[in-house]
Amino acid sequence: MKLYTRTGDDGRTGLIGGERVDKHHPRVAAYGDVDETNAAIGVACAAVADDAELTGILQRLQSDLFVIGAELADPSGAGSTPRVTAAHVTLLERWIDDATAQTPPLRQFILPGGSETAARLHAARTVARRAERSAVELHRRFPVRAEVLTYLNRLNDLLFALARLANVRRNVPDIPWTPPSSA
Numbered sequence: 001m002k003l004y005t006r007t008g009d010d011g012r013t014g015l016i017g018g019e020r021v022d023k024h025h026p027r028v029a030a031y032g033d034v035d036e037t038n039a040a041i042g043v044a045c046a047a048v049a050d051d052a053e054l055t056g057i058l059q060r061l062q063s064d065l066f067v068i069g070a071e072l073a074d075p076s077g078a079g080s081t082p083r084v085t086a087a088h089v090t091l092l093e094r095w096i097d098d099a100t101a102q103t104p105p106l107r108q109f110i111l112p113g114g115s116e117t118a119a120r121l122h123a124a125r126t127v128a129r130r131a132e133r134s135a136v137e138l139h140r141r142f143p144v145r146a147e148v149l150t151y152l153n154r155l156n157d158l159l160f161a162l163a164r165l166a167n168v169r170r171n172v173p174d175i176p177w178t179p180p181s182s183a
Contacts, residue, residue: 099161121163
């Protein structure tokens with residue numbers, strides 16, 4: 001199978017089911033941002049190769065994001081791909097609670113960073129926020145299942161919690177935000 005098809009050279013792309021739309025269509029933007037989130041999580045995953053638990057969580061997220069991307073690419077909603085469900089969201093919430101229980105209480109804003117792993121997870125979180133915004137924008141024009149929107153929202157929270165956990169596991173403190181003084 002060739003990687004190029006030449007069918008997108010005119011600025012249009014095919015969706016699941018065969019419909020062709022402009023590459024700047026909100027549906028393409030949404031699944032593209034989900035794909036970018038998946039890649040950003042892959043970059044973060046490379047930094048936690050020594051932590052089997054975090055690697056497992058991140059790879060599971062990547063798999064879920066493939067499912068979400070396929071759903072967003074299917075305007076009929078009748079695709080045969082799996083779907084994220086409320087159980088997926090519950091699992092993310094459990095991981096958030098577990099990670100939060102292993103970190104010091106958050107008493108102030110923190111800067112995204114600390115260890116390299118945490119910085120990569122924070123970067124993935126910001127990309128995931130964009131994917132969430134794109135999915136919400138798509139939902140304003142075309143229905144998106146609530147479980148997809150909720151999953152993307154929880155994903156951001158989980159990546160934040162995992163970034164803090166990565167700092168704890170590497171014995172690197174979070175960086176507190178200090179408001180600038182007025183000069």
